[in-house]
Amino acid sequence: MDPMSIYPDHDTDPANAASEPPATRRYRIEGMHCTSCAGELQTALRGRTEVESATVDFTSGLAVVEGRLEVDPTLQVIASRGFRGEFLEVREDLAETRSRMELAQARTVRMWKRRAIVGIGVWIPLEILHWTVGHGVEWVPWIMMLGGLLVLVVAGGGFYASAFKAARRGGTNMDTLVSIGATTAFAWSLIVFTAQRALADPGTWAGLPLYFAESAALLGVISLGHFLEAKASARASTAVRDLLELQPEVAERVDESGETTKVPSSEINVGDVYLVRPGGRIPVDAGVLEGRSEVDESLVTGEPLPVPRGPGDPVVAGTLNGNGLLRLAATVDGRNTTVARIANLVQNAQSSQAPIQRLADRVSSIFVPTVLSVAAAAMFGWGFIMGDWNTGVVSTVTVLIISCPCALGLATPMAVMVGAGEASRRGILIKSAASLESSGRLEAVVFDKTGTLTVGRPRVTRIDFVEATGDETFIVAAAAAAESGSEHPIARAVLEEASRRGIEVPAAQDFEATPGEGVTATVDGRRVRVLRDEAASCRVEIDDAAVARFFIDDEPRDDAAEAITRLRAMGIDVRMLTGDRTESARRIGRMVGLADGEIIAEATPDSKLEVVSGRDRRTAMVGDGINDAAALAAADLGIAMAGGTGAAIEAADVVVPPDRVTSVPDAIHLARRTLRTIRQNLFFAFFYNSIAIPAAAFGLLGTSGPLIAAGAMACSDISVIGNAIRLRRSLARERQAGIEAARRANATADAA
Structure with a gap:
């Protein structure tokens, strides 16, 4: 097997990519709080006439833009929506790529962790204070107000900034719901708090509860949900990170004098000779010059058993050398290895959108305005019709919080990220x-x-020569010469037959291949055609006269x-x-x-x-x-x-993989499992919102509705995330069981 044949050669120079439109460019996006942020940026990018297609994936934090929009204008569009963008060059050091991925993910995790700690860390003491010494103690409401204000500023700042940017452009997003919900709870509590102290006779105001702690809880619990999302996204993207980690950072290059020097793998160029010692990982795609060993390719190609490699054989970056010392010649430079291209393809697949996602996108696009309308109806319905403004405020806040459709946006990308990543681990x-x-x-x-x-290694089993056609050796040589420019397995069989007979193959000119028909070439001034034939595998014609039929067969x-x-x-x-x-x-x-x-x-x-x-x-x-x-x-x-x-x-x-037909049912099985998980996730998300919103609007959750809503929303996200993690673990167990079964079968065969 030649794993390097997985990908055809391509130009990976970003300078060329930028000057030859249309081009496909990838950007890392920071500052997205939820899937609606990704949808908003995606809409903005697609709105540019120079853009042919654009996808923005919240889970991976990647934007893929295809078209004639150059890097700087793209970054300006990203910045105009309040996000930070970074152009990802294709030809960059793998260690640098890995470091940047980990840093970006770590920053996101830390941000949400900090906000969750502040929100929940303030809310819990406030609740304890309220339920232990709060009743009738004058200073407790002041502490609760100041604590709620602190959380609004520290944990809510990001939500407010995102909602404000969306509003300035005349739009809404998930942060709009969170911001209005938290603000409404705090503002209503502030009105009640002020009335209870400013009015000589507070009347009905005196018995109304304060929701300062609940506003802190909303932001804290929602931040906790985003923290869990960020952690899960980092775990789900381990397929790309694991691939990038396979390539060692240092290679042992051999100079013309035979001396070895340790250099960064990224500095290896085509033709450079380097050594890989027993037990070491191969840093760059190469061909074996000297030495023999068995190479473990399981993490790159999915091949469960070590593959013997010797002089003339290809080896791939990231694979593990066995017990032999290998002297290798690099066939690519250190920044354009097979493992880097695999990582790039997997990342593109993970950040792309499945057609089933369009349903969620269509729902999300009208969801926020609809929820705002329901929340307003709940407020004024309870206030004007029922005369109960306190319940109206509670119901409004509950509707706004409980309806955040983050789970809807996560349902597809989380499962796709897991499925594409697991497929790559199987060489698919x-x-x-x-x-x-x-x-x-x-x-x-x-x-x-x-x-x-x-x-795919057919061999010639019989040749029927037409009588009185002349030199049979020339016929075989001419057929082999004509087929020398073809990739077809029949061509290889004819060439191998010439080699087996010890026949020297002359040069051919004017080669022409017609798919499904055969090849034509000029050999020693004569027109030679090798054509498909009804009676045999192929027919040889020289100067338009049939001279031989080749019978070729293969094995399954x-x-x-x-x-x-x-x-x-x-x-x-x-x-x-x-x-x-x-x-x-x-x-x-x-x-x-x-x-x-x-x-x-x-x-x-x-x-x-x-x-x-x-x-x-x-x-x-x-x-x-x-x-x-x-x-x-x-x-x-x-x-x-x-x-x-x-x-x-x-x-x-x-x-x-080229040597495993069973990879076809493997791929379909894996895809079916992933698609089933997506459907389950979408069901969870739709079912949750369809039940929760009416319950919140009609006040069925009581005075603790906002807190219940925040917890329920986090649980909805966790159910989707947990389902994706369950899929990842299940598929990993299947893969490991397959590897162990193959090794046991191989050991049994060796023993026999």
Whole structure:
């Protein structure tokens, strides 16, 4: 396996990216308090004509902007909404990236922790004071007022600043609800407090309770909820952080004289020679020059067993060397390793939005104005109609607090972050949240044969030469020369046959490949064509005359039958679609458990496209070749084997390890679990709000309503966060069990 083939080469220089529109740029955003902050910034970015698409994810704190809007104007838009933005360059030191991620997350956690400590730390003593010595003691209300004011300033400052910025732009957000709720509770208490002391005969004012402690409790408990969100987000994003931590910060570079020097991994350039000692991690993608060892790639590719590596083999940054000393030559620079690109893709997937999130976004966009209307109706309904302004104030504050839809905004991104991160740990790369959702909805899977269900190393089993065609050696040499420019497995088989026969392959000119048909080239001045053939795997023509037929066959992958069995057990319809001969396709199909009716053979790229796009069920196409690219792009979900061509990988939505067909059911199972968690989270959020808001508006929660509301809102957030954490732990246990099972099976095989 060559894990470095997972990603085609690409230009990662940010200077070039900035000058060649449209470009996709990522920004770290600080200062967002809730999902509505992310939605507000996302709307502002999408409102710029230079922006083609923009997504802002509160959970990861990332904004991804695609279009012609340069960095500085983008940062200005971010700043105009009251947030701090930082452009994330693609080519940057991994240690620096990791440090910045951890610092940003730590700052957010500390901020909410500080506010929660102030709010709850003041509220609890105030409540104790009120219920122990408060009744009839003149100075206690003063202490409660000053304590509430302290919390309003310290813990509420951020909420007020965010709400004010939204109001200045004519909008509202979640902080608007919190700010109005806390202010209403405090202001009403201040009115009651003043009336009780200023009026000669307080009358009904004398018996009204004060809510200074409750206003402090609101801000403290809500800050506690945000603190838990920040901690959970940091835990959920460990997949990216773990990937970034895999690459060691120091490499042992070898100079021309053979001397070794320890240098930062980021300073390694293409072609540099370096050593990796036994037990050390490989710092940069490289090829082995000298030495043999077994390399543990499990944390990068998901391969559970160590892989033998020797001269000529590729190794990947972040993988763990076994007992051998390896002398390596870097194939990329230290800032553009496979593990860095994987981390980048995973982060993009985690910060993207799933289609199911649009429902939550639509609800959230009208939620705050609706809640403000309900709160106003509760206030004036109780005040004017029932003549009970105290209950009106309590009901209003309770509605404002209990309806904060933070859980609604967290429902999808928390689960997506967990799902995409866990997939990366299994060597499965899901390019976006939309791809993750599509994977979870699949009803059918169509497999390509060669290189997907089979090992992709076909060999020539027979050559039928046409009589009186001349030199058979030249025919094989000419066919190999014509195929030398092709990536197709048949081309490799023809070249290997020439090598096996000891035939020197001449140079070819005017190479041309026609997907689904074959190749044409000029060899020693003669026109050579290697074409698909109905009777054999391919036919060789020289100067338009058929001279030979090559019969080529392949073997199924060891886990292909298991993968198909697992897919069927999941209720998924399975088909095989191949351009190979019917006889060969059926032989492989029977070996992996497919009936003849489930096999479509002798398909061209166009007919593959028609088959995939014409199905009335949600269908995934799994392939690895250039002739699969169109079908991969047309399918509801394209899944590419990582060892395939760049065209196939670019067209796919999901990339799985090249030597494990069982990664396909793994990916679908993981996506289904994630999608089920998203649905559960959305149900919790909608159910909570649909029950809580009417109860609050009708005063069913009593005088302790604001405090109950703050606790209930925090519990709603915690239920969503806890569900995502449960998913992460469950998937981690599944993954570990799979690794242990593979190791036991390998040990049993070795013992036998």
